[in-house]
Amino acid sequence: MPYINIKVTRQGVTADQKAELIRGVTDLLVRVLDKSPATTFVVIDEVALENWGIGGLPVDKYRRDAAG
Amino acid sequence: MPYINIKVTRQGVTADQKAELIRGVTDLLVRVLDKSPATTFVVIDEVALENWGIGGLPVDKYRRDAAG
């Protein structure tokens, strides 16, 4: 009975893409560990860009600098 | 000093229901493990239906199929 939490930046992820993530990661747990889909939970968190940091910077500033 | 995180689907949970969850789970930790309420944290996350998966499907589709 796996529980999978996927955190991504909030950037217009569509409902179809979320459904693909849910199906894909569930299939993976079934295939690799023989888990039952019926007791596999997936929770997707979309995180605002200013709330996600990398390299000591909020991700939007980090990307601007990298592109700079 | 327990920390409890409760994740539920976002479906109109009221402030009163949240207060009941907070009180109930705090009481449980006090009763079973003799923890202090003053250092017991509870965080409730409400997750959009399209962000929660079960059975390889987003939960709203999963429920429609189950009801189908």
Added chain:
Amino acid sequence: MPYINIKVTRQGVTADQKAELIRGVTDLLVRVLDKSPATTFVVIDEVALENWGIGGLPVDKYRRDAAG
């Protein structure tokens, strides 16, 4: 289909106490939000004392100071 994560310090919590926590929090979700036990997950994490901080100190030192 709630997911509940309970974090407590690792201090000899017994299997019976864990079972009580699992039953208690599941019952709470059933009672307050009418959730199904069959799709209610509970995960208990036991955290070493030196890995848990409060008041800017590891919890074992914090307690010694408080007992001071």
Added chain:
Amino acid sequence: MPYINIKVTRQGVTADQKAELIRGVTDLLVRVLDKSPATTFVVIDEVALENWGIGGLPVDKYRRDAAG
């Protein structure tokens, strides 16, 4: 820069299976959301059976009852 946390019960998951989970979920994020593998983190938590609850019971007891 996704972060994925996979929680499974601790039941002899091998290093090869963990590597497969890491590769599989990273590929999924690349394919569905065009994320970069270099900034995709995966953390696998293995949870003791007595620390995981479903149906109001620790999972080992839940399975015995279901098999019963």
Added chain:
Amino acid sequence: MPYINIKVTRQGVTADQKAELIRGVTDLLVRVLDKSPATTFVVIDEVALENWGIGGLPVDKYRRDAAG
């Protein structure tokens, strides 16, 4: 490659304050554990007051009682 999650109550935290948290905690991991900023992730979650409990009460009520 650390991952740090900071949860605070949602009370008008500004983008500048978030940037300070991200920079500060990244610097801390670099200084104490010699981690690389480029693979240090920080995720900030802002939690609604009614979703955060302490002392068995939602935090806004807890504060009113304490002030009372």
Added chain:
Amino acid sequence: MPYINIKVTRQGVTADQKAELIRGVTDLLVRVLDKSPATTFVVIDEVALENWGIGGLPVDKYRRDAAG
């Protein structure tokens, strides 16, 4: 009443280093957001190398390849 979770790879982090992380991140929350240390929790998780993935690989293999 912040809650901070720090995940690092399990590589001989000492109790002193953990105490430094706890003090440092608590001070940060006090300084930036004027939070009270007494209600600031820090939980450190040490993750086995084979349970942490980056670049689609377990971190030990990722580092060997990078060094290669």
